Amino acid sequence: MEKRALLYEGKAKRVYETSDENIVWLEYKDSATAFNGEKKATITGKGRLNNEITSLLFLKLKDFGIPSHFVEKLSETEQLVKKVDIIPLEVVVRNLAAGSFSKRLGIEEGIPLSKPLVEFYYKDDALGDPMITEDHIEELKLADIEEVALLKKKALEVNEVLSGFFGDLGINLVDFKLEFGKDKEGNILLADEISPDTCRLWDKETNAKLDKDVFRRDLGNLTDAYENILARLGGSQHV
Amino acid sequence: MEKRALLYEGKAKRVYETSDENIVWLEYKDSATAFNGEKKATITGKGRLNNEITSLLFLKLKDFGIPSHFVEKLSETEQLVKKVDIIPLEVVVRNLAAGSFSKRLGIEEGIPLSKPLVEFYYKDDALGDPMITEDHIEELKLADIEEVALLKKKALEVNEVLSGFFGDLGINLVDFKLEFGKDKEGNILLADEISPDTCRLWDKETNAKLDKDVFRRDLGNLTDAYENILARLGGSQHV
Ligand SMILES: Nc1ncnc2c1ncn2[C@@H]1O[C@H](COP(=O)(O)OP(=O)(O)O)[C@@H](O)[C@H]1O
Ligand SMILES: Nc1ncnc2c1ncn2[C@@H]1O[C@H](COP(=O)(O)OP(=O)(O)O)[C@@H](O)[C@H]1O
Ligand SMILES: [Mg+2]
Ligand SMILES: [Mg+2]
Numbered sequence: 001m002e003k004r005a006l007l008y009e010g011k012a013k014r015v016y017e018t019s020d021e022n023i024v025w026l027e028y029k030d031s032a033t034a035f036n037g038e039k040k041a042t043i044t045g046k047g048r049l050n051n052e053i054t055s056l057l058f059l060k061l062k063d064f065g066i067p068s069h070f071v072e073k074l075s076e077t078e079q080l081v082k083k084v085d086i087i088p089l090e091v092v093v094r095n096l097a098a099g100s101f102s103k104r105l106g107i108e109e110g111i112p113l114s115k116p117l118v119e120f121y122y123k124d125d126a127l128g129d130p131m132i133t134e135d136h137i138e139e140l141k142l143a144d145i146e147e148v149a150l151l152k153k154k155a156l157e158v159n160e161v162l163s164g165f166f167g168d169l170g171i172n173l174v175d176f177k178l179e180f181g182k183d184k185e186g187n188i189l190l191a192d193e194i195s196p197d198t199c200r201l202w203d204k205e206t207n208a209k210l211d212k213d214v215f216r217r218d219l220g221n222l223t224d225a226y227e228n229i230l231a232r233l234g235g236s237q238h239v
Numbered sequence: 240m241e242k243r244a245l246l247y248e249g250k251a252k253r254v255y256e257t258s259d260e261n262i263v264w265l266e267y268k269d270s271a272t273a274f275n276g277e278k279k280a281t282i283t284g285k286g287r288l289n290n291e292i293t294s295l296l297f298l299k300l301k302d303f304g305i306p307s308h309f310v311e312k313l314s315e316t317e318q319l320v321k322k323v324d325i326i327p328l329e330v331v332v333r334n335l336a337a338g339s340f341s342k343r344l345g346i347e348e349g350i351p352l353s354k355p356l357v358e359f360y361y362k363d364d365a366l367g368d369p370m371i372t373e374d375h376i377e378e379l380k381l382a383d384i385e386e387v388a389l390l391k392k393k394a395l396e397v398n399e400v401l402s403g404f405f406g407d408l409g410i411n412l413v414d415f416k417l418e419f420g421k422d423k424e425g426n427i428l429l430a431d432e433i434s435p436d437t438c439r440l441w442d443k444e445t446n447a448k449l450d451k452d453v454f455r456r457d458l459g460n461l462t463d464a465y466e467n468i469l470a471r472l473g474g475s476q477h478v
Contacts, residue, residue: 104369105361105379117374122344130343133372135356140344 001025001080011037012050012197022184023071024083028054032197034216036128041215048076049226050195052235055079057162057194064161066154068190069181084181084191087143090121090129091151093159094175098200099213100131101175110207116159118152123179150188151180158190166201169232171210174200196226240264240319250276251289251436261423262310263322267293271436273455275367280454287315288465289434291474294318296401296433303400305393307429308420323420323430326382329360329368330390332398333414337439338452339370340414349446355398357391362418389427390419397429405440408471410449413439435465 003025004017011033016025028047033040051073058070069081094117097107101119120137121129132140134148143151155178166173176199179192192198196211203210209217210225230236242264243256250272255264267286272279290312297309308320333356336346340358359376360368371379373387382390394417405412415438418431431437435450442449448456449464469475 104366105371105375106363106366113378117378119372119374124345127343127345131370131372132344133358133370135358136344139352139356 013193018080022083023080025074026051026079026081028077028079028193032212032215032222034212036125039216043215043222045223046197046226049223049230050193050197051077051079053195053226053230053233054193056230056233056235058190060165061158061161061190061194066157066161066190069192081191082183082189084183084189086123086179086181086191087147087151087188088123089137089142089151089180090123091155091178091180092119092121092175093117093155093178094119095159095163096172096174096200096202098174104131110202116156116163118155120148120151121177147188154178154180154188154190158194162194162199167204170204171229171232172202172204174202176200196229201229240313252432257319261322262319264313265290265318265320267316267318267432271451271454271461273451275364278455282454282461284462285436285465288462288469289432289436290316290318292434292465292469292472293432295469295472295474297429299404300397300400300429305396305400305429308431320430321422321428323422323428325362325418325420325430326386326390326427327362328376328381328390328419329362330394330417330419331358331360331414332356332394332417333358334398334402335411335413335439335441337413343370349441355395355402357394359387359390360416386427393417393419393427393429397433401433401438406443409443410468410471411441411443413441415439435468440468 002019006014006016008015012029014027018025028051030042030044030047032043032046055073058068061068069084071080071082073079094101094113097111098109102109120132122132123129137143137148158178163173180188181191183189199211201210209219210229214220214222214225241258245253245255247254251268253266257264267290269281269283269286271282271285294312297307300307308323310319310321312318333340333352336350337348341348359371361371362368376382376387397417402412419427420430422428438450440449448458449468453459453461453464
């Protein structure tokens, strides 16, 4: 496979064309951003950690019968994935109250929800990725009713697998964000990344945050936290 | 009927007990507030106008088979209503894009929606009345799934009647907010007010705003706008 022109550079990854029109080459960057880009930093090692963790998690999901765009890890910071048209929705699953959910509803962080809850955010940096309802999704023609139902179902399935998997490693999966896309045939496929950038991961014993909140809230060393996650996942560590 | 102790003073109305435990006495105030109470003013005549307009609209809805808490108008600024336990939800119906909907989704004000759309906001001043999803409503135990479906259905029925009614008077019903409550028997009843404070009303010819946006956006004389609405409704005018 050959890496070709840069298609898109996002906040966390670069997307390149390849010699195969159905495959793109993702390069994970060492940049951290939060609060819709207001807070920014370069953190050496972050690209590698997210690439490794995402690759492991997509493989794990595949073992449990949940397909994704993931094809293969190429290097410490690169992977090949199936090219999709990203549906501009952030699909968030929550198991415990935290972050914007806690702020919005006045519910203390850490309170368990009575059942896993799915939220949709409109992936639009200019609008600040606002939370939207299923009716908004329909009105904006981002997806139709059946597709929204499918996104919800798939997101809850991913939650089922990942909650159990992280749970066995002594980690509480508090919440996470997924992106989905449509492949050439119009099939909806899990895409983007699943990493400590896109999940809240709390140590079950200490409640220590092992995710991007370390950066957002200045809680310590981000790569230490991400290395901790990677080590528990059994991935390759750098010492 | 006798007016007794003040039960609650809100931003726009005072609620008094009466000699009948199932009835409360509402007094419409001359105060205008916006942006979660950040902008405030006293506007002489506003209480009377909203009391008159709300009374006329609840009577009109009754004619069309839609019951509400409304019992009778007592004076220029007072009315009797059935006492309910207010469900802490603002049920918003939108026909055209405007206000927070336009801001949230980046859709220009005045664009017609493909069909009337219902949104729920958590009535909580401390949280700034955030928009919430049906799953949030369930999680917060504000209402159960069947009740949410009923609120939506009732809100769309009110929209059907009021859109037609205002339309015949040369007014576009752009959007509006309803509140519902439960009476002693647990029945869900339309409550609170329906007035230019809680509706966006645009003149069909000129697009002039005849509602609280006149106050929010400093567009001119608020009571002139509300008098215009009352006059078209055939209500009693003060000259
Ligand atoms: N399989 C895929 N095919 C095409 N684009 C993808 C795929 N997976 C993820 N993307 C997109 O790659 C872009 C770069 O990722 P990222 O740097 O995280 O962007 P952003 O700044 O939008 O979060 C994003 O727009 C993401 O949705
Ligand atoms: N039928 C009713 N029974 C009891 N309370 C009511 C009824 N109708 C409206 N209310 C409540 O009366 C209060 C006063 O109204 P308002 O001044 O508009 O309050 P707010 O500042 O909360 O908007 C509100 O809490 C409203 O929900
Ligand atoms: Mg991203
Ligand atoms: Mg009110």
